[in-house]
Amino acid sequence: MTEPIIAMFICKTARTALAGPEGGETVPPEVQVIELPCSGRVDEVMMLRALRQGAWAAMVVACLDGNCRNRTGNYQARKRVAEVRSLLSQLGLEPDRVKMFSVASNQHAWLMEALEGMRRSARQWGPIRILEGDG
Amino acid sequence: MSAPTVLVVGVGSAAVEAAREIVAQGGRAVLVRSLGSRKQCFLRIPSGIEVIEAELVGAEGSPGSFHARLRAPGGDDMVVDCSAVVLCPSTGDRPAGGAASLDERCAAEAAESVRSVAFVLPAGSPRPSFIRAVRAASELRARAARPSVAAFAAEMTAYGTDEVVYAQAQADGVLFVRTPEAEVSLDPPRVAARDQTTGREIEIFPDLLVMERRSEHAEVLTSGSFAVARGSPGMGAVATVREGILSPGPEYERLEAERVTGARAAATRAMTLAVHPEDRASRAAVVDRERCAACLTCARVCPFSAARPAEEGKASIDGALCQACGVCVGACPARALSLPSYAEVAEHEREIIMGDRQ
Ligand code: SF4
Ligand code: SF4
Numbered sequence: 001m002t003e004p005i006i007a008m009f010i011c012k013t014a015r016t017a018l019a020g021p022e023g024g025e026t027v028p029p030e031v032q033v034i035e036l037p038c039s040g041r042v043d044e045v046m047m048l049r050a051l052r053q054g055a056w057a058a059m060v061v062a063c064l065d066g067n068c069r070n071r072t073g074n075y076q077a078r079k080r081v082a083e084v085r086s087l088l089s090q091l092g093l094e095p096d097r098v099k100m101f102s103v104a105s106n107q108h109a110w111l112m113e114a115l116e117g118m119r120r121s122a123r124q125w126g127p128i129r130i131l132e133g134d135g
Numbered sequence: 136m137s138a139p140t141v142l143v144v145g146v147g148s149a150a151v152e153a154a155r156e157i158v159a160q161g162g163r164a165v166l167v168r169s170l171g172s173r174k175q176c177f178l179r180i181p182s183g184i185e186v187i188e189a190e191l192v193g194a195e196g197s198p199g200s201f202h203a204r205l206r207a208p209g210g211d212d213m214v215v216d217c218s219a220v221v222l223c224p225s226t227g228d229r230p231a232g233g234a235a236s237l238d239e240r241c242a243a244e245a246a247e248s249v250r251s252v253a254f255v256l257p258a259g260s261p262r263p264s265f266i267r268a269v270r271a272a273s274e275l276r277a278r279a280a281r282p283s284v285a286a287f288a289a290e291m292t293a294y295g296t297d298e299v300v301y302a303q304a305q306a307d308g309v310l311f312v313r314t315p316e317a318e319v320s321l322d323p324p325r326v327a328a329r330d331q332t333t334g335r336e337i338e339i340f341p342d343l344l345v346m347e348r349r350s351e352h353a354e355v356l357t358s359g360s361f362a363v364a365r366g367s368p369g370m371g372a373v374a375t376v377r378e379g380i381l382s383p384g385p386e387y388e389r390l391e392a393e394r395v396t397g398a399r400a401a402a403t404r405a406m407t408l409a410v411h412p413e414d415r416a417s418r419a420a421v422v423d424r425e426r427c428a429a430c431l432t433c434a435r436v437c438p439f440s441a442a443r444p445a446e447e448g449k450a451s452i453d454g455a456l457c458q459a460c461g462v463c464v465g466a467c468p469a470r471a472l473s474l475p476s477y478a479e480v481a482e483h484e485r486e487i488i489m490g491d492r493q
Contacts, residue, residue, distance in 0.1 A: 037477055040438075041461030045470075070460035071438040080465065 003030045004122035006115070007050035010061040011039040013069055016105040017061070020112075031115065039063070040073025047084045047098050056122040057097040061111065064102045074102065094125055138163045139409035141402070142203050142215060144191045145223030149383055149398040151178050153221045156402035158183045162409065165215065167191055167205060189213070194220055197455055198379030199412030218409030221401045222382040237264040237347045242271035245343050249275075249282050253326045253341040255317050256288040260347040262390055265292045268345070269301050272309040285310040285339055287317035287328055295392045312337055319346065378455055379408050418476045419457035420464055422450045426471035433463035433472060 012035055018025040027033060036042060039062030050058045060081050062074035078100050085095035103111050140163045143154045154164035169190040180186055189205035196202050203215045252275055254268045272284045291311060293301040305311065314328035327338040381404050383397030429448035442463050445451035464472040
């Protein structure tokens with residue numbers, strides 16, 4: 001079985017959490033990391049498009065509440081993630097395929113666990129089968 | 136090239152510190168101060184810093200070339216050209232760092248027979264009290280009898296090299312309990328709390344109970360605007376009011392070291408911008424006027440008030456204010472906004488591979 005493809009939208013500031021204690025990021029190759037200037041940049045279309053283009057699940061990684069360098073970016077992101085989750089459940093897909101995570105820049109281990117958790121769930125769900133041409 | 140001029144506005148020691156740093160970095164520092172009701176300023180101004188008695192009333196321009204308008208006490212306006220501005224708001228006569236009441240000497244004064252000690256620091260305790268409690272706790276642990284020492288606080292605050300003292304206290308076996316609210320009773324002395332880190336219920340009956348009271352200004356200190364002004368690791372030591380206009384935040388409730396670091400950080404950032412003015416406007420979000428539906432969603436979501444209505448009610452982005460965060464880009468229903476520096480995000484999105492379907 002192939003490994004699940006995960007789209008990880010991560011804000012530039014939170015991205016430091018991807019680097020491990022040895023420095024350098026250690027994400028599996030099927031995890032696509034998409035850096036954004038701020039988590040507030042994600043929009044519904046971006047998340048849905050990632051799913052439509054083959055991602056099994058999408059993560060939005062933002063800074064902790066109250067810690068956004070752009071003040072409200074992470075709150076905006078949370079609203080948009082909630083919107084996409086609601087769309088997914090209306091489509092009959094697992095809403096947890098899109099999830100928001102808030103990390104502090106030193107929570108590398110926690111973020112890696114969250115990613116592992118997401119991969120585990122995605123393996124259970126499998127790829128999305130209502131893509132174009134699936135009929 | 137002549138030395139860039141940086142205007143430092145303020146009467147406090149942070150302003151002097153920032154000005155000193157600017158001179159040390161080869162800049163020309165002009166200290167603008169308005170003593171107002173204060174008759175005299177007791178701070179010694181180091182040589183090399185020019186002083187203008189005036190108030191800053193406005194600044195036009197962008198990093199590298201600001202025209203600051205100053206108003207002298209007589210009411211005369213003058214314009215000073217400068218490369219950057221550092222604002223060091225003063226807080227009147229309140230002490231920097233807040234008055235700590237927890238006394239470090241409590242450790243030395245504790246009876247030798249003491250076998251267990253509890254420190255309780257409620258949320259909103261004066262900030263210098265935390266490190267004092269840590270020092271006293273370590274000192275008690277170092278006694279031959281090695282009393283057990285626990286410290287209850289919502290969040291221990293340490294700054295700079297104080298972190299080392301804190302780490303050492305943990306190594307010495309001081310138990311730090313993280314709790315928003317410890318339950319304290321006095322007869323018999325008892326402290327109970329649930330540790331947020333481990334989830335465990337902790338109850339101790341100490342021989343000695345050292346308590347800090349809540350600072351009078353606790354509400355102010357935890358309120359939104361103050362918290363923002365103080366910054367955070369994510370936001371940096373310096374708040375940017377507008378590109379090229381920097382502030383280390385208010386002096387009040389700052390520890391001495393923190394205040395000095397903040398002032399120096401603002402000065403350093405100001406000098407960097409003065410020497411290499413970034414072309415911020417070229418990074419700002421761009422409006423596609425063809426697509427813009429004049430809904431002004433962007434104006435509502437922009438955290439920096441950079442998006443505003445312009446001709447035909449359509450949006451325009453103020454390049455001097457835009458921080459290129461992309462919040463508006465994600466919110467625009469007409470997808471009329473884009474970030475030039477993140478054009479590749481759109482490309483990236485397309486690259487997400489198609490899985491095993493092919
Ligand atoms: S949100 Fe988009 S469509 Fe609405 S005013 Fe701003 S740029 Fe125009
Ligand atoms: S990119 Fe951010 S700062 Fe710039 S206009 Fe948009 S929301 Fe405002």
